[in-house]
Amino acid sequence: MFVENIYLRILFFVVFFGVSIWGLFLSFWRGNVSFGFNFPVKYIVLVTLLFFGLVFLWFSFGASGWMMLWVYTSLIVWLMYALWVVLPLFLLRDLISIWYKIPGFVMIIVTGLYLLVGFYLWMTTKTTNLVLENTGLSRDYRFVFVSDFHAQALRHTSYVQKIVNKIQNLEPDFVLIGWDLLDRVKPEYIQAFLPFNQFDIPVYATLGNHEKIGKIPLDISLFEKTNIKFLRNQKVFFEDIQLVGIDDKSFWSGKNLADVLDESEIKDALYTILVSHQPYKLSLMENYPIDLQLAGHTHRGQFVPLSWIIGLFNDYAYGRYDENGKIAFVSQWVGAWWAPIRIGTQSELALVELKR
Numbered sequence: 001m002f003v004e005n006i007y008l009r010i011l012f013f014v015v016f017f018g019v020s021i022w023g024l025f026l027s028f029w030r031g032n033v034s035f036g037f038n039f040p041v042k043y044i045v046l047v048t049l050l051f052f053g054l055v056f057l058w059f060s061f062g063a064s065g066w067m068m069l070w071v072y073t074s075l076i077v078w079l080m081y082a083l084w085v086v087l088p089l090f091l092l093r094d095l096i097s098i099w100y101k102i103p104g105f106v107m108i109i110v111t112g113l114y115l116l117v118g119f120y121l122w123m124t125t126k127t128t129n130l131v132l133e134n135t136g137l138s139r140d141y142r143f144v145f146v147s148d149f150h151a152q153a154l155r156h157t158s159y160v161q162k163i164v165n166k167i168q169n170l171e172p173d174f175v176l177i178g179w180d181l182l183d184r185v186k187p188e189y190i191q192a193f194l195p196f197n198q199f200d201i202p203v204y205a206t207l208g209n210h211e212k213i214g215k216i217p218l219d220i221s222l223f224e225k226t227n228i229k230f231l232r233n234q235k236v237f238f239e240d241i242q243l244v245g246i247d248d249k250s251f252w253s254g255k256n257l258a259d260v261l262d263e264s265e266i267k268d269a270l271y272t273i274l275v276s277h278q279p280y281k282l283s284l285m286e287n288y289p290i291d292l293q294l295a296g297h298t299h300r301g302q303f304v305p306l307s308w309i310i311g312l313f314n315d316y317a318y319g320r321y322d323e324n325g326k327i328a329f330v331s332q333w334v335g336a337w338w339a340p341i342r343i344g345t346q347s348e349l350a351l352v353e354l355k356r
Helices: 006-034 041-060 067-096 104-123 157-169 187-198 220-225 257-263 306-312
Strands: 126-132 141-146 174-177 203-205 228-230 234-238 241-245 271-275 292-295 319-323 326-330 348-354
Touching (some): 006 067, 006 104, 174 271
Parallel strands (some): 271 292, 292 326
């Protein structure tokens, strides 16, 4: 999320940090009870503030050259995120305890298994097939859409290489990326995407909101050593298919979706694909010859219960949407924000097949 008004930004961060501290305290407090430790509440408050202080260091020094500090504080952030993930488990235990008191050692085992399942769902990337018939194209096409890598210090080249290998096995005609390649802007993370040079097919990408996060502005030229080509409110043709890529709205500087689409100079074509980081209502594109919109960003909530309500904060949450002959598909992405844990969602590549 990116808010330009300074007062709204201050309000957003006050609410965000307030809710985060309260959620972290709840996780420690209910986890303490669930595991049968029963430490005094004052100690839980101190530990909560200490944790949040370390997280503040993570944000403050995230763009510094202090790699070990970055690694250590990243691990702290991962742990904090894991506590948020298991909070519903602790609250469910509290509800069950009305009728039956679950032993602490059982909760420790259940929590460990819960987090292992979440790690497995992040590690195993599934392929979702989207087959579109009667496109009017001169031949059949297949391509891969992927978004939200969120590369960072502890999720780097080997992680991207695994995804590249899986894409190569699908033998696509081209690759589209809905961005958030980086978790935050750090030049050293860009080398993680050198595995994309193994492709001998076109790879196109757009910019996401995380390319606005960091102490330095994103320098697109740093990606010149990869074969990733950026579509910044631009179009390009791959044979019969018109590919249109637009920047995330955090880059729009007062523009709206219509302004950005006009700037892209979309033409009539046999088939037009719009790649955007965030999903937009298809009704907003009714005056443009767009057949398919591909987006990411939502992460499908990443874990329950957020996955149940993520649609309240986005035009579309996940999956396929059809409206007046246009189609939108929102991926649940390949990466993970903060800790590599997913509950109720899974890392995903989308293999799109366009049938003539």
